[in-house]
Amino acid sequence: MGKYVVRRLLQMIPVLIGATFLIFAMVFALPGDPTDGKCGERPCSAEYVAQYRKDHHLDDPLLVQYGKYVTNLAQGDFGTNYFNNTVSSELLQRYPNTVKLASVAILFEIVIGIGVGVLAGTRKGGIVDTAVMLATLIFISIPIIVLGPMAQIIFGIKLGWFKPTVSSGAPLQELLLPGLVLATLSVAYVARLTRTNLVENLRADYARTAIAKGLTHRRAIGVHTLRNSLIPVVTFIGADFGALLGGAIVTERIFNIQGVGSMIFTGIANRDGMSVVGAVTMLVLVFLIMNLLVDLLYGLLDPRISHD
Incomplete structure (x- = not known):
């Protein structure tokens, strides 16, 4: 290892x-x-x-x-931007907000995406399965640039359940709505991926043999098939965390979140190359580290995979 x-x-x-x-x-x-x-x-x-x-x-x-x-x-120096501020200080100020937003989005992916996928996979061909597949297809078809303002108007302004914009400190309770908006597309993909892999594993010989030997259907899913089905899901979620850190530009602009995405957008608009390069370099580092962690998780999910 x-x-x-x-x-x-x-x-x-x-x-x-x-x-x-x-x-x-x-x-x-x-x-x-x-x-x-x-x-x-x-x-x-x-x-x-x-x-x-x-x-x-x-x-x-x-x-x-x-x-x-x-x-x-x-030497750990990301340079100085065109406003004579160090890029590292800008990143230290903004990165926690982006990490919190991405973490909220990933939490929604894991809880809602995997939960809905398991629900649909264990009821293949039923009403729940059809509803899940239809709903995920709808959410995949709606871009964030449309979904974000819709969520702001409906849940932030008309219903008043959330604040339409996020304050400078980006508290977690204010990141629930933008986190859900950011995660919507990925939740749909995770749900469909979990459902497809679970259905495939339930048809495998080892699953049928386990059930034939007296193992309950619920235990066969929880102990065997779900664990194997989560390997591609973990791959997607791990890679998506890096993508969320870099792809939150639209969401941060819609909800006025002072994060790395907003920093990249402002840097491009002002032709501030050092800010853009420094922010994207940090995102590349995070993406590479997340890929390494995902590979290490494979061994926990599937003992047949060895990193020796």
């Missing part, structure tokens, strides 16, 4: 370098001048622009800029 973890951590290094280089190159290839709007309605003076570009190394070749960035990144 230890050798496997070390090997995977070493494999992350070239992946991280390649991902950060692509992100760095694409962000700094965006059209526009980062000094636009820095001096109000009037254009900035040539001296200011020259000093600005010198301070942020914007006149250096791409490889030189990236080399300086990677050197600083290896």
Whole structure:
């Protein structure tokens, strides 16, 4: 197990370098001048622009800029954004809000998605199964950019069950509605994935043999088939946690959550390359670590899988 973890951590290094280089190159290839709007309605003076570009190394070749960035990144320095604030301090301030939002969404995925999937899988072909498949198809078809404002209007403004927008501290009770909105698509996928795998495993020889030998249907599901059915579900949820951390941009904008997604959106709008690269680099790190944790969980769910 230890050798496997070390090997995977070493494999992350070239992946991280390649991902950060692509992100760095694409962000700094965006059209526009980062000094636009820095001096109000009037254009900035040539001296200011020259000093600005010198301070942020914007006149250096791409490889030189990236080399300086990677050197600083290896020392834990994510750089300074175009407003003279350290990117690391911005991340420390915003990342907890995004992590809380993603955690709430993942909790909904696990509880609702797996629960509904098991309910449908154990009643294959019945009314509950048909209703679940139809409802999940509907939710898959509705994008968050539509679902978010609808939830705000219905549950936040008309019914008053939740606050329409989230305050600066992002308390957990205010993240329930945006967390549910963010998780809706994934809940539908988890429910369908759980249902499909559970139905398939219930038809397997080992499940029929266990029931034929006297094991109750409920115990056969809880001890054997559900455990095997959760392997692809855990894969999806683990990968989705990293995706939620980076894909919450729309949800954070709708509910006014000051998180990493909002930071990325603002950075792109202001041509603030360092903020965007720093935030996305952190997301890549989280995504790689989550993939490692998912692989390690395989051994707990299926003893046949070995990491030696």
